[in-house]
Amino acid sequence: MTTAFELQFRPSAALIQVVRRFVSDFYVGVLDDPDAVARVALATHELLENAVKYSMDGTTELSIDVEPGPEGTREIAIRLRNRAATCDIEALRGLFEEMERFPDPCAQYQVAMERGARRRTGSGLGIVRVRAEGEMRMRCSVEGDRVLIEARTQVGPRGQA
Amino acid sequence: MSALELPALEVPDLSVEATCHGEVVELRLSGTADMRVSEALERVLSRVHEEAQRSEVKQVRVDLRALEFMNSSCLKSFVTWIGNARDVSEKHRYSIHFISRSEILWQRRSLHALRCFAVDLISVEC
Numbered sequence: 001m002t003t004a005f006e007l008q009f010r011p012s013a014a015l016i017q018v019v020r021r022f023v024s025d026f027y028v029g030v031l032d033d034p035d036a037v038a039r040v041a042l043a044t045h046e047l048l049e050n051a052v053k054y055s056m057d058g059t060t061e062l063s064i065d066v067e068p069g070p071e072g073t074r075e076i077a078i079r080l081r082n083r084a085a086t087c088d089i090e091a092l093r094g095l096f097e098e099m100e101r102f103p104d105p106c107a108q109y110q111v112a113m114e115r116g117a118r119r120r121t122g123s124g125l126g127i128v129r130v131r132a133e134g135e136m137r138m139r140c141s142v143e144g145d146r147v148l149i150e151a152r153t154q155v156g157p158r159g160q161a
Numbered sequence: 162m163s164a165l166e167l168p169a170l171e172v173p174d175l176s177v178e179a180t181c182h183g184e185v186v187e188l189r190l191s192g193t194a195d196m197r198v199s200e201a202l203e204r205v206l207s208r209v210h211e212e213a214q215r216s217e218v219k220q221v222r223v224d225l226r227a228l229e230f231m232n233s234s235c236l237k238s239f240v241t242w243i244g245n246a247r248d249v250s251e252k253h254r255y256s257i258h259f260i261s262r263s264e265i266l267w268q269r270r271s272l273h274a275l276r277c278f279a280v281d282l283i284s285v286e287c
Binding site for chain 1: 174193195196197199230232233234236237240241243244266267270271274275277278
């Protein structure tokens with residue numbers, strides 16, 4: 001049995017924190033691990049901001065699935081879909097290619113921080129932060145201008161937080 | 162003790178206050194730091210950096226205990242500030258001490274990452 005919900009909306013920046021609080025309450029309801037709740041709430045916020053910021057048509061789709069895993073574990077899957085400009089898709093591809101070169105998410109995070117310290121526009125940290133601080137496994141797929149970013153993490157069985 | 166005049170944030174969800182106590186500047190953030198305030202926060206931290214050098218401050222204490230959330234754009238503002246603080250000459254160098262709340266769980270991970278970025282400069286208190 002999967003617990004899931006999906007949001008499709010034209011969010012404003014102000015609404016993103018409303019969504020973060022809402023999904024945090026949702027995560028508290030389905031997980032009994034405060035650390036996991038904090039990780040996936042952070043990941044949701046960052047991915048949503050990213051999708052909103054780089055959306056060409058202002059529409060963003062967020063879906064969250066909590067799937068049962070082996071031995072009472074739960075698998076959380078956060079998916080963000082939007083339509084993005086070619087230059088932004090290329091930058092995203094670059095980040096995901098960099099992940100292949102950095103099996104250690106924290107090492108990539110430090111490299112991104114060094115780069116970010118000198119950047120004038122954008123942080124370049126959002127996706128990398130989701131991977132490192134959110135401890136999420138990341139996947140990206142692109143079809144034309146349609147982008148799907150998926151972040152997944154496993155949470156232990158109830159009562160073992 | 163004197164209040165440090167900071168650039169306006171113009172966003173109701175975040176407030177930042179700074180006070181000078183001799184060789185220490187105290188910076189307090191409360192609310193939510195998200196994409197709407199990242200540029201303003203960068204200006205605030207730039208102002209703090211200027212003042213710290215001008216007044217030969219030895220430490221800036223950053224109180225995050227009332228900060229509910231900080232996004233990656235605002236984290237980048239801190240990274241830029243820390244990068245600038247790391248680059249100053251020995252004479253003008255100051256340390257940065259973060260005060261966090263253990264119940265706000267993202268702070269532990271984010272501050273650990275910031276500390277790794279400038280381990281000689283940064284300390285973290287829970």
